[in-house]
Amino acid sequence: MQKRDIGKPVFFADMLSSHHGMSTNYLTAKKGFLSWLFTVDHKRIGVMYFVSIALFFLVAGLFALLLRAELMQVRIPNATATSYMISADHYNEAFTFHGAIMVFLVIIPSVPATLGNFLLPLMIGAKDVAFPKLNLISFHLYIVGALFLVYTIAFGGLDTGWTFYTPYSTQTSTSVIAAVFGAFILGFASILTGVNFIVTVHKMRAPGMTWVRMPLFVWAIYATSVIQVLATPVVGVTLILVAIERLLGIGIFDSNLGGDPILFQNFFWFYSHPAVYIMILPGFGIISELVTTHSRKNIFGYKAVAISSIGIAVIGFFVWGHHMFTSGQSALASVFFSLLTYAVAVPTAIKVFSWVATLYKGSISFTTPMCYVFVFLFLFLIGGLTGIFLGALSTDVHLHNTYFVVAHFHYVMMGGTLIAWIGGIYHWWPKITGKKFNQTWGIISSIVVFIGFNLTFFPQFIMGSRGMPRRYYDYLPEYYSFHLLSSIGSFVLAVGLFIVLFNWLHSIFYGENESLANPWKGKSMEWTETAVVPIEHNFEKQPISTHGPYEFDELIKPIKAGGH
Amino acid sequence: MTDHSHGGEAHPKYLAHHFKSMEQQTSAGKLGMWVFMGQELLFFSGLFCAFGFVRSMYPEMVAQAQTSMDWRLGGINSIILLISSLTMSLCVRSARSNNKNATVKFLLATMACGFLFLTIKAAEWGMHFHEGYYPGKYFNPIPEAPVQDIHAHIFFGLYYVMTGMHGLHIVVGLGLMVWMLVRTLKNEFNSENYVSLENTSLFWHLVDIVWIFLYPLLYLAK
Numbered sequence: 098m099q100k101r102d103i104g105k106p107v108f109f110a111d112m113l114s115s116h117h118g119m120s121t122n123y124l125t126a127k128k129g130f131l132s133w134l135f136t137v138d139h140k141r142i143g144v145m146y147f148v149s150i151a152l153f154f155l156v157a158g159l160f161a162l163l164l165r166a167e168l169m170q171v172r173i174p175n176a177t178a179t180s181y182m183i184s185a186d187h188y189n190e191a192f193t194f195h196g197a198i199m200v201f202l203v204i205i206p207s208v209p210a211t212l213g214n215f216l217l218p219l220m221i222g223a224k225d226v227a228f229p230k231l232n233l234i235s236f237h238l239y240i241v242g243a244l245f246l247v248y249t250i251a252f253g254g255l256d257t258g259w260t261f262y263t264p265y266s267t268q269t270s271t272s273v274i275a276a277v278f279g280a281f282i283l284g285f286a287s288i289l290t291g292v293n294f295i296v297t298v299h300k301m302r303a304p305g306m307t308w309v310r311m312p313l314f315v316w317a318i319y320a321t322s323v324i325q326v327l328a329t330p331v332v333g334v335t336l337i338l339v340a341i342e343r344l345l346g347i348g349i350f351d352s353n354l355g356g357d358p359i360l361f362q363n364f365f366w367f368y369s370h371p372a373v374y375i376m377i378l379p380g381f382g383i384i385s386e387l388v389t390t391h392s393r394k395n396i397f398g399y400k401a402v403a404i405s406s407i408g409i410a411v412i413g414f415f416v417w418g419h420h421m422f423t424s425g426q427s428a429l430a431s432v433f434f435s436l437l438t439y440a441v442a443v444p445t446a447i448k449v450f451s452w453v454a455t456l457y458k459g460s461i462s463f464t465t466p467m468c469y470v471f472v473f474l475f476l477f478l479i480g481g482l483t484g485i486f487l488g489a490l491s492t493d494v495h496l497h498n499t500y501f502v503v504a505h506f507h508y509v510m511m512g513g514t515l516i517a518w519i520g521g522i523y524h525w526w527p528k529i530t531g532k533k534f535n536q537t538w539g540i541i542s543s544i545v546v547f548i549g550f551n552l553t554f555f556p557q558f559i560m561g562s563r564g565m566p567r568r569y570y571d572y573l574p575e576y577y578s579f580h581l582l583s584s585i586g587s588f589v590l591a592v593g594l595f596i597v598l599f600n601w602l603h604s605i606f607y608g609e610n611e612s613l614a615n616p617w618k619g620k621s622m623e624w625t626e627t628a629v630v631p632i633e634h635n636f637e638k639q640p641i642s643t644h645g646p647y648e649f650d651e652l653i654k655p656i657k658a659g660g661h
Numbered sequence: 662m663t664d665h666s667h668g669g670e671a672h673p674k675y676l677a678h679h680f681k682s683m684e685q686q687t688s689a690g691k692l693g694m695w696v697f698m699g700q701e702l703l704f705f706s707g708l709f710c711a712f713g714f715v716r717s718m719y720p721e722m723v724a725q726a727q728t729s730m731d732w733r734l735g736g737i738n739s740i741i742l743l744i745s746s747l748t749m750s751l752c753v754r755s756a757r758s759n760n761k762n763a764t765v766k767f768l769l770a771t772m773a774c775g776f777l778f779l780t781i782k783a784a785e786w787g788m789h790f791h792e793g794y795y796p797g798k799y800f801n802p803i804p805e806a807p808v809q810d811i812h813a814h815i816f817f818g819l820y821y822v823m824t825g826m827h828g829l830h831i832v833v834g835l836g837l838m839v840w841m842l843v844r845t846l847k848n849e850f851n852s853e854n855y856v857s858l859e860n861t862s863l864f865w866h867l868v869d870i871v872w873i874f875l876y877p878l879l880y881l882a883k
Contacts, residue, residue, distance in 0.1 A: 223679065224678065224679035225678075225679035226679075227679075227689045227693060228689075228693060229677075229679065231693075288697075288700050291696075291700075292693055292696045292697050292700070293693070295692075295696050296689050296692045296693045296696065299689075299692055300685060300688060300689040300692060301679075301685075301689070326696055326697075326699055326700045326703075327699060327700065327703055328703070329700065330700045330701070330703040330704035330707070331703055331704070331706070331707045333704060334704050334705075334707035334708055334826075335707060337822070337826075338711070338822065341797075341818070341822060342797075344797075345796045345797030345798060345799065345818065346797040346798035346814075346818075347796060347797040347814065347815060347817075347818025347819065347821075347822065348797065348812070348814055348815045348818060349711060349715065349815060349818065349819060354798075354814070354815070355719070355811075355812045355814075355815055356815065357714070357718070360711065360714055364707060364710075364711075634678070634679070639681075
């Protein structure tokens with residue numbers, strides 16, 4: 098145990114310890130800032146990721162508000178690059194930072210690094226992930242990569258968009274090299290986390306924890322990890338090539354030197370399309386847990402939901418060309434990519450139907466996590482269905498690079514992943530912090546977020562379909578009313594998210610201690626211990642799995658020896 | 662990753678606290694390395710794709726530029742790496758049969774091969790630089806140089822990136838071996854606890870295999 102000698106900042110674990118005073122849990126087992134920074138405990142690492150990611154979410158969200166504020170200004174005829182509250186160059190940098198921070202620092206790690214880290218060993222009955230030190234290294238790499246991106250904000254800026262498209266990224270005077278280096282390091286952190294989780298799922302399961310007894314969240318994290326390991330290295334090498342292209346001009350992506358920018362796009366989307374499944378699959382996993390627990394019903398079609406995660410992961414590798422329908426790639430290639438894109442809709446739809454079928458005749462309780470499930474179902478449905486428009490060749494030609502695309506991916510990334518993430522954090526909040534949170538404000542936040550989100554992004558579908566191009570600093574006055582609505586919506590959305598933040602902070606500092614070890618009466622293994630907050634090594638003694646994760650009381654059959 | 666030492670009862674010295682048995686720890690360590698090699702494979706396959714693309718775009722340029730590759734030096738380097746893979750495997754075998762002296766010797770032999778490979782590779786780069794085949798925009802062949810194609814800088818740029826990335830992996834492998842050497846000298850490896858050494862060996866074989874594909878692609882396939 099470490100002594101509290103030097104003047105360390107008071108972390109919330111220290112405060113918790115004074116409240117509890119009873120048996121030690123993972124929060125109170127060791128004290129001091131350094132005991133967190135160098136911990137190998139997956140739960141503490143998950144909490145540290147959570148704090149960092151929430152911070153970056155706030156920063157990137159503020160960039161978005163800046164963009165929306167500029168776009169809601171009344172349009173000035175014959176405007177120049179400096180007519181509005183921020184200049185055109187700063188606008189480019191603001192949307193780049195919004196995108197790059199949201200994608201690389203928030204959405205990609207959001208669920209796997211926080212809830213995945215915290216829950217994976219608890220859900221399969223292990224003491225820790227397979228490689229605890231590697232897990233810590235991943236976190237440190239994440240911080241280093243994040244510092245590189247933060248550095249580019251302060252020095253030199255970045256205006257390529259999060260996609261680093263060549264040839265612009267090899268010509269702009271902003272700090273592309275620092276940014277791609279940061280993204281490369283973040284990718285490495287992501288790969289190592291993926292390796293760790295795959296091995297954990299294969300090798301660390303408790304006795305009796307067969308593959309079909311694993312919670313669906315574990316399946317989702319597993320499928321995500323496979324994509325992380327197989328797709329991320331390709332973007333890693335691509336980013337290295339971009340950096341070298343900038344430094345030395347080897348001429349592989351730059352058409353002036355004999356290279357081909359489309360090659361960059363192929364490489365980039367070979368990662369970045371599977372990456373959208375890195376983002377959404379863990380969100381699916383959370384929804385499967387929440388929808389069952391809060392409606393007291395076994396999941397409809399366990400195996401279908403589990404296998405569809407793997408299906409999405411596999412098919413997701415072969416659809417990258419749908420980002421390049423207008424790039425001049427061969428029409429035949431486009432047809433195949435379009436077809437395969439539709440194929441991904443099948444396993445995704447299986448999941449959505451399963452969740453809705455699970456709700457059917459379920460005993461639904463309108464708790465905060467459940468309200469977020471409903472928000473997710475509505476928003477993700479809209480996001481998914483508008484993806485069909487974009488996957489169809491003939492409509493994509495018109496919608497490509499318009500606000501329609503912006504609205505579509507915000508509906509799936511924010512309305513899907515981040516809503517599921519917030520719902521999941523609420524669901525496991527008592528397990529993570531040992532505190533109760535305010536249900537009323539939780540439900541209010543979900544309603545405000547829902548209204549604000551739709552108000553922000555639904556007008557973007559309409560203006561996109563009418564031809565408003567994305568990433569533009571100025572626009573024709575006829576789009577003004579849509580932009581105004583969208584900006585007002587973004588402020589409502591911000592209010593909703595601040596309610597979430599204050600609710601969490603209030604719970605940590607002033608919240609009542611949770612007295613129940615299993616407040617939602619969940620059946621998966623993380624709820625089985627008698628301690629409210631897990632002890633340092635998770636379980637008092639080796640847990641044994643005897644039933645599936647969703648066999649709620651009314652459905653449990655008498656357990657016979659050797660199975661159920 | 663695997664060298665916690667917890668003094669619990671019935672807990673072998675090298676067994677980390679979160680594993681139940683050495684067997685579980687060893688198989689987890691191995692699986693982790695195999696999965697990691699999957700990502701290495703994808704990493705290099707990006708470069709191989711890029712090379713294939715350049716080759717199909719400028720077949721004459723690539724054919725001409727490849728005349729500057731010395732297949733003999735590349736061949737010698739291939740043999741060196743194959744031998745080093747053998748010595749590395751023997752090193753693991755020695756550790757598993759509790760033969761510390763042999764482990765150290767084979768580890769040193771493997772490292773010597775790695776250094777020799779890097780030396781020859783550096784000499785090759787030096788020869789290219791001598792002809793003026795600098796990477797990218799610095800590409801400026803001397804008048805007597807055989808490769809004068811205006812697009813040859815793409816081939817050489819990619820050649821330097823591919824062999825450079827491979828060389829970087831050799832350097833990482835050597836770093837791992839230094840670490841393994843220290844741990845061997847501390848008597849950490851034996852028939853029960855050898856997975857770190859085995860993983861180093863797997864990594865080294867991967868580096869070897871990547872070279873086995875790089876060599877014909879860059880030197881032989883004209």
